[in-house]
Every structure is written in C-alpha cells, then in structure tokens.
Amino acid sequence: MTRAHATELRVRYAETDRMGIVYYANYLIWCEVGRVEYMRDLGRSYAVLETEGYGLAVSEARVRYLSPARFDDLVRVETTLGSVRSRAVTFDYVISHAESGARLATAHTALVSIDAGGRLVALPQEFRTALEGVL
Amino acid sequence: MTRAHATELRVRYAETDRMGIVYYANYLIWCEVGRVEYMRDLGRSYAVLETEGYGLAVSEARVRYLSPARFDDLVRVETTLGSVRSRAVTFDYVISHAESGARLATAHTALVSIDAGGRLVALPQEFRTALEGVL
C-alpha cells in the first residue's frame, strides 16, 4: 500500500445540472468514494469500522474546481492520506479525466473520529496504526 | 384536517440535469416532503414517529411525468391519503406548477410500518386512528 490510491467512476446523468456539467456538490460524493476505496485497499473497510461502533465525520471540506466534468466522462479520483492524529485524519484528492488526464478538481477533507453516539473518540488503535504505516 | 394537504417548494439548481429540467428521481424526494408535511399537518410528525421506534419504509413507488419542472419554478405538491391498513399506508400525489397550475406529475407510494430493527409491525394505534380519521 502506498500513500495514494486511485479509483475510477463514470459520471451519471443524475450528477449533471442544467449548466450541462457536474453539479458542484457531487465532487464531495466522489471524494467519499475515493476515501472509502482507499480504506478498503488498506484492508480497513469503512463499513466494518462502523460495525465496530466507530465513524468518521467530516469536519472540513474544500474543493477547487478547475475544469468541468461532464456526463459519461470516466473520472479518476486519486486519494492521498494527508495526516493522522489521535482523533482526526485528513485526505487530499485529485480528480481528473481518466482518458485525457486533464485535472478537473482538487479537494481536501478533514475527518474526526466519533463513536456511535457521535462523541469524539480516539481512532481504533489498529486502524490508526494501519493509516500511519503508509505515511 | 381534510384528506389532502398541499405544500410548496422552489426547484433547486441541484435538482436539474443537463436536459435543463428536473431529474426524474427527484420527484420522489418531493413526494417525501409532501407526505412528511401531510403527517405534520395531521399532528403526527414523522420525526416523532421515528423517535418512538417506528418507521415507514417505501414498498412501492410510481410516477407519471407529464410536463417538466424547471429551475426556480415554484412547485406545489398535493398529497392525498389513499388507504390505511394495519401495517401499510398509501399516498397519492399531484405535483403542479404553483403559478400556472399546470400539472407536472402524478405519483403514488405504498409504505409499510416497521420497527427500529426493520421488521414489519402494526402501525402505532394512535397514528393509525389519526390517519383513519381523515378517510
């Protein structure tokens, strides 16, 4: 496992708006797909993490939109682990057109570790160790 | 309380697609808004119903699309209670353009009563009585 992981997705008609391009909020959904696949690749499924009573809640999100994605484009989401702390983790994203390589957007999210009741808690040790292993 | 209840909403840019009209799945979101407001008007908030350990899961949905809704249109959702049974309830919807009155879509949903674990259960008696009172 390296520090970055890439996944691809096909732009859905549902994701476009009447400007003919992908609606801006949907890039954050792609970031979610990117970090979920990142964790799966690391052997730490986010679905399992939730089953164990933990969750990662987004505390901050930023997106820079460089060039619009369009319906049916094959899009590449490259997710990079940024930092890991006791109760927080950050990811950075580069979203590009899979065929041309053109950069469509860059993004950053900060997430905090919570328990099933929504309270801040330390990341499960095994999960944190796995994340730190790639830094 | 009569059997039908109307609520209005403004079409969001997010709800359009690159055809320049509202994406077809979003009408089902408006039906949800319609039935939630219907229940609130009846004095039986759906949010409270869930707090009490019950839920209504959709078992069937149908929409006929008559004329497209567009960005910034003010849309009227008229929700009518169809039928009430021990563990099921149906609603019908007429979605129209609030200013012109033009009919945009009609819809129907069937919902089943479930508990917090997702098992079929009878509707809470008080809730069922309230619904039956308007039929």
Added chain:
Amino acid sequence: MTRAHATELRVRYAETDRMGIVYYANYLIWCEVGRVEYMRDLGRSYAVLETEGYGLAVSEARVRYLSPARFDDLVRVETTLGSVRSRAVTFDYVISHAESGARLATAHTALVSIDAGGRLVALPQEFRTALEGVL
C-alpha cells in the same frame, strides 16, 4: 448483444438515509446507470445520442422495493429492453445483491424520444433498428 445487460455498482454512503438503508429515490439513479450501460453495450452511447440532438425523457417510472440495499453493498442492475415504438422505449430492471443474489428491487421505466427543444420526435432510425435487433 442479448436483450438483457447487467452492470454492477457499489453503494455509496451518500445514497443511504438515516434509516440505515438506501434512500428510495436512488434506485431510479441506478436504473439510469443500467440503461446507459445497456445502450453503450449495444454500441449506441446515450451521450452520443444527445450530441446528435436527441434525448430520451422518462415518462413513467415504477419501483417495487423488496429488500433494502445497504452502504458498501455491491449491487447488480440487470436491464432488459421491454418494447420499442416509433417514439417510445421501455426498460425493465432487476436490482439484486451481487454476492448473495438476493433480489432488492424491480423497476420499470418508459421513455419518450425528444429533440433538443423537448418536442416529441421519432427515434433516430439507426438507434431504433439497433434496439429492435435485440427483441
């Protein structure tokens, strides 16, 4: 090309609701993915169809919800061409859990052929011929 085509997708967190399952409107998005991939497989990309000045607008949609899809499930959408007429086409869908095979939902959509101005027009002949070839 046979009359049915299957595609798979991974349930996104964004697609779930607070009942812990996939929100009911999102199945219609999966149907869109299914029919777009159906057309691609037939050699008639829907994106190209739109470039040529045509579109398919949904005139009717129906979904029966059998068992809930959940976050991170791998879901299979089997799309079957129903009927083809001069200005209309229908598709049927079976949505199932890719690993267990459990049936999650069935759906049906009717679509009408429109031009760039939203007026009803005959399907492009080549497109219609391709669709009829699999019936």
Added chain:
Amino acid sequence: MTRAHATELRVRYAETDRMGIVYYANYLIWCEVGRVEYMRDLGRSYAVLETEGYGLAVSEARVRYLSPARFDDLVRVETTLGSVRSRAVTFDYVISHAESGARLATAHTALVSIDAGGRLVALPQEFRTALEGVL
C-alpha cells in the same frame, strides 16, 4: 437590501445518511439555495441571468462542519456577499438551527462569470452594479 440575506429550509429525509445526520455534500446545496435567494432579494434573479446568456460557475467551495443538522430540523442559511470583481463574486454562509440558533456550519464559495458557452466573461454591468451597491 443589506449585505446579508437569510432563508430557511426544512431538512429532508433524503438529505440524511446512515450516520443519522445530514450528508456533508448537501450543505453545498443549501448554499446554492442561499445565494439564489440572495440574488432574488436583490432583484437579480439567477434564473433570469441565465436566460440572458450568463451563468455563475463555482470555482471554489469550503465548508466547516460544526454541529450536525438532522432530519426535520428547520435550518437557517444566512448568505453574505463577500466581494465583487469584474468576473468573479464570492459569498459567505452561516448555517444555523433556526429555533435554537446553534451554528451548524460556515461556508464560502467563489464563483466566476461565464457565458452560455462556458467562457469567462465580465459580469453583466447591471448585475455587477446591483451587487456592488450592497457592499
């Protein structure tokens, strides 16, 4: 017209996720609602702007999530005009719980002025003048 404008909206079930709270991307949809209502209040409908051949494309978005919004909450979006330049405009947002006043999120978006073909153009003079009038 003052520099800030507030609008309220009711959280939809569709906007929640299986964590039981509003999915993070949806706050950007509320920002869209906020700035559209801001422009309407200013007498410069965004829908009309598009009819005239102009558009505002988001070039940057940032959200800080402070406390989760939940289903059926009445949410207040306060939109403030940040800056106006020849081809760009920024807005800031404070999203809060309408009844308790608790702050749920803050956000910032930068938008660029484009023509119908997606090319950068100067904001229509009348629109720019109207915006500058409130600064």
